[in-house]
Amino acid sequence: MKLQQLSLFLENRPGRLGAPLEAIAAQGINLMTLSLADTAQFGILRLIVREWEQARQVLEKAGWVVNLTEVVAVDVLDRPGGLAQALKVLESAGLNIEYMYAFSLRRGDKAILIFRFEDPDQAIAVLTAAGLHVVDAEELFSHVA
Amino acid sequence: MQTELWNDAAGGFHPVSAPDFLPAARLEEVQLRRLRAVVARAFEHVPLFRQRLEKRGLTPEAIGSLADIARLPFTVKTDLRDTYPFGLFASPMGDVVRLHASSGTTGKPIVVAYTREDVDVWAEVMARTFAACGLHRGDILQNAFGYGLFTGGLGAHYGAEALGATVIPVSGGNTERQLMVLRDFGVSALCCTPSYFVHLIERAKDVGVDLKDLPLRVGVFGAEPWSDAMRQHIESEAGVRAYDIYGLSEIIGPGVASECAAQDGLHVFEDHFYPEIIDPDTGASLPDGEEGELVLTTLSKKAMPMIRYRTRDITRIISEPCVCGRTLRRIRRIGRRSDDMIIIRGVNVFPSQVEAALLQVEGTLPHYRIILTRERGLDQMAVEVEVTPEVFSDKIRALEEVRARLAQAIEQICGIRVDLRLVEPRTIERSEGKARRVIDQRNL
Structure with a gap:
C-alpha cells in the first residue's frame, strides 16, 4: 500500500535541479510527481517514479546521496474540500504529517495526495477505516500507462 | 625612576628601553648567563625536560656557549597538551600569580603560568614594545x-x-562602544588585531566618523598575520602609523618582538627571548638571514620556562643594524606557518579540531573544507561539509538539526562561530596526497 519515494540532497544554487532530472530522463524514466523543499542554503528533491530502484541506482552511481522513504498516496475528488476532508480524518486521529504534496491526474476527476508520516502503516489503517482510498503503486502508475 | 623627565612627547625615551640598545657583546653575555640559569631551572623542576636531557646524556653544564643551545631538545605544542594543565610548571603554585590559557590542537587548551617576576618582565617587554612604536607618557x-x-x-x-x-581597558568587541571611546576620549593610540581595526575603520565610515580627523596617531597590531598591503590600507584610511608586534602565549604573550619606527622587521627582545631559525623538516639550525621556522627560548621565565619552543612560524633573522639604533636582532614579519594552524580573529584554529568536531557528530569523517574570508574587515570562517547517506534525511528539519549540531560542535571545540554549509557529495575537490582543507581568501 505504500509508495517508495526517492529524496536527493541539492545545494540551493542555480542549475542544481536539472542534473539529477536529466540523469533519470536519460534512462527513459518518467516522473510521476515531485516536490522540492528548500532552505536558503540547501534543498531536498523528492521524486515518485515507477522504476525507483533503477532511478536510485543511476543517481547514486552519479554521486548523489539518495534516501528512500515510504510515503502514502490517497486519492480524493479533485474539487473544493477534497484535501480538507482527508486532513480532518488525520487530525481527529491525532496523526502528525511530516510533509505532504499533491497533484491532479490527467484523466478522471481525481487528485492524488502524497503524505509522509512517521508511522505510515498506522496512517493507512486510519485513512482506510475512514473510507478514504489509499492508492498503491500499481494502481497509481496504471493512470499513466 | 623619574619617568616624567624622560618619557614625554618631547623627550621620547624611556629608560625601560635601555636593553634595546645594549652592545652586542654585552647582550650575548646576558643571554648566556640567563640561558644557563633557565636550563638549570628547567632541568631541576620540569620532569619532561630533565628526562629528555638525560636521555641524551646531557646536563645543564653542557651549555658553555650560546651555540650550545643547538644541543638541547625542542619543546613542541603537543608537550603542553600532553602535560595539561600544569605539567611544565617550574614553580610551585604558591609562587604563581597568574594563569592564562589558549586553544590547543585538539580542543584541550594549553595553560601558561607567571610568577610575580614573570609578570614584571612581561610588563617590561610590552612597555618596550609600545615605546618602540612611539608611545610615551601622555x-x-x-x-x-x-x-x-x-x-x-x-x-x-x-x-x-x-x-x-x-x-x-575597553577589551575586544562591541564596536559601537569602541567608536564612542575612540571619538570622545582623545585616544592617540589603539591596539587590537589588524582585522578588527579594518572593521573599525569601516564601521566608523558608516556612522560618518573620519578617523583621520581624530587625535589617533598610532596603531599597534598583533595576534594574527597581516600583509604590507593591509598596513598601507590602514595607514591611509585611518591616518595612523601601523606597527606589527609578535608574541605567543607559550612564550609570554604579546611582547616577544616589535617593530620600531623603521617598520622594517620586528626587534626580538632577545635579552628575554632567544631566537633561532631551524629547518622545519630536519630541525637543523640555520644561520641568520636564512628562512626557516622560528624557535624561541625564554631566558628569564620562572613559572614556565620554554626551551627551544618550536613556534611553527616561518621567518628569518635580520642581524644587520637597524636605523633606529636598537641592537636587538630583527625577524621578518610572519607570513606563513610550517603547520596548518589558522589564526582567525586572534583565535588559533587547527583543521584537526574541525575534524574532531565533525567526527564527534557524524561518527565518521565526511569530506570537508574550511573557507576563510574577510568581510568588512572581519575574518569569517565557513566550513563546507559534504552530506553523507548517514546524515541525509528526506526531512528539512532533520537536516537543519544536523547542520546546527555540526556548527555547535565546531564552536565548542574551536571557540569560534562558523558558517556551516552542507554541500552535495563529491563537490569538494579531492587532491592526490594531502587534501587542501583550507581555502584562505583573506588576501593577508
Missing part, C-alpha cells in the same frame, strides 16, 4: 585586545601602564 591607549584567558588584553594593559601611558 598617550591615551585604547586597548581593544580581549581581556581574559587570552594574553593580549592584560599583556598590553600592564605594558602600557609601565610606560606611563593612559590605558582604556
Whole structure:
C-alpha cells in the first residue's frame, strides 16, 4: 500500500535541479510527481517514479546521496474540500504529517495526495477505516500507462 | 625612576628601553648567563625536560656557549597538551600569580603560568614594545585586545601602564562602544588585531566618523598575520602609523618582538627571548638571514620556562643594524606557518579540531573544507561539509538539526562561530596526497 519515494540532497544554487532530472530522463524514466523543499542554503528533491530502484541506482552511481522513504498516496475528488476532508480524518486521529504534496491526474476527476508520516502503516489503517482510498503503486502508475 | 623627565612627547625615551640598545657583546653575555640559569631551572623542576636531557646524556653544564643551545631538545605544542594543565610548571603554585590559557590542537587548551617576576618582565617587554612604536607618557591607549584567558588584553594593559601611558581597558568587541571611546576620549593610540581595526575603520565610515580627523596617531597590531598591503590600507584610511608586534602565549604573550619606527622587521627582545631559525623538516639550525621556522627560548621565565619552543612560524633573522639604533636582532614579519594552524580573529584554529568536531557528530569523517574570508574587515570562517547517506534525511528539519549540531560542535571545540554549509557529495575537490582543507581568501 505504500509508495517508495526517492529524496536527493541539492545545494540551493542555480542549475542544481536539472542534473539529477536529466540523469533519470536519460534512462527513459518518467516522473510521476515531485516536490522540492528548500532552505536558503540547501534543498531536498523528492521524486515518485515507477522504476525507483533503477532511478536510485543511476543517481547514486552519479554521486548523489539518495534516501528512500515510504510515503502514502490517497486519492480524493479533485474539487473544493477534497484535501480538507482527508486532513480532518488525520487530525481527529491525532496523526502528525511530516510533509505532504499533491497533484491532479490527467484523466478522471481525481487528485492524488502524497503524505509522509512517521508511522505510515498506522496512517493507512486510519485513512482506510475512514473510507478514504489509499492508492498503491500499481494502481497509481496504471493512470499513466 | 623619574619617568616624567624622560618619557614625554618631547623627550621620547624611556629608560625601560635601555636593553634595546645594549652592545652586542654585552647582550650575548646576558643571554648566556640567563640561558644557563633557565636550563638549570628547567632541568631541576620540569620532569619532561630533565628526562629528555638525560636521555641524551646531557646536563645543564653542557651549555658553555650560546651555540650550545643547538644541543638541547625542542619543546613542541603537543608537550603542553600532553602535560595539561600544569605539567611544565617550574614553580610551585604558591609562587604563581597568574594563569592564562589558549586553544590547543585538539580542543584541550594549553595553560601558561607567571610568577610575580614573570609578570614584571612581561610588563617590561610590552612597555618596550609600545615605546618602540612611539608611545610615551601622555598617550591615551585604547586597548581593544580581549581581556581574559587570552594574553593580549592584560599583556598590553600592564605594558602600557609601565610606560606611563593612559590605558582604556575597553577589551575586544562591541564596536559601537569602541567608536564612542575612540571619538570622545582623545585616544592617540589603539591596539587590537589588524582585522578588527579594518572593521573599525569601516564601521566608523558608516556612522560618518573620519578617523583621520581624530587625535589617533598610532596603531599597534598583533595576534594574527597581516600583509604590507593591509598596513598601507590602514595607514591611509585611518591616518595612523601601523606597527606589527609578535608574541605567543607559550612564550609570554604579546611582547616577544616589535617593530620600531623603521617598520622594517620586528626587534626580538632577545635579552628575554632567544631566537633561532631551524629547518622545519630536519630541525637543523640555520644561520641568520636564512628562512626557516622560528624557535624561541625564554631566558628569564620562572613559572614556565620554554626551551627551544618550536613556534611553527616561518621567518628569518635580520642581524644587520637597524636605523633606529636598537641592537636587538630583527625577524621578518610572519607570513606563513610550517603547520596548518589558522589564526582567525586572534583565535588559533587547527583543521584537526574541525575534524574532531565533525567526527564527534557524524561518527565518521565526511569530506570537508574550511573557507576563510574577510568581510568588512572581519575574518569569517565557513566550513563546507559534504552530506553523507548517514546524515541525509528526506526531512528539512532533520537536516537543519544536523547542520546546527555540526556548527555547535565546531564552536565548542574551536571557540569560534562558523558558517556551516552542507554541500552535495563529491563537490569538494579531492587532491592526490594531502587534501587542501583550507581555502584562505583573506588576501593577508
